[in-house]
Amino acid sequence: KIQNELDLIIDDMKIPAEEFESFVKDSTENILVIIYAHWCYHCVNMIKHIGAPLKISTNKDKIKYLDGTTLTDELKQKLEIRGFPTIIKIRNSLDINNLDKTEYEGAREVVNILDFLNE
DSSP, rough: OOHHHHHHHGGGBBBBBHHHHHHHHOOSSOOEEEEEEEHHHHHHHHHHHHHHHHHSSSGGGGGEEEEEEGGOHHHHHHHHHOOOEEEEEEEEEEEEGGEEEEESSSSSSSHHHHHHOOO
C-alpha cells in the first residue's frame, strides 16, 4: 500500500536501478537523485511533503527517485549510501566509477533542495 502511494507521487520521476548508470552517463546537466526505501518512515514523509511540489517546480529529467532496496551492493558503494533517505547531486559524470557528487544535508524543503541542485 505505501509503495503504491509513493509510486503515484513520484511516477515518471522514478528510475530503475538497472537504468541508473546509463541515465547518469547521458545527462549533460546536474541531476538530483533521491534514494529512498518504502519502509523508511523518514523517506515516506519526505516524499509526501516534497514529491508533488518538486514535480511541478523543475524539469523532471533533472530529479530522479531511486529505490534503495533495489540497488546492488556495488551501486550502493559507488553512491556511498549510508542510510535512507539520501539525496545526492551528480554533476555531468560520464564515469559511474568516478562520480562528481555531493550529498545534500540541508532542510528537506523544496526551495532548499532546488537551490542545492542549481548551485
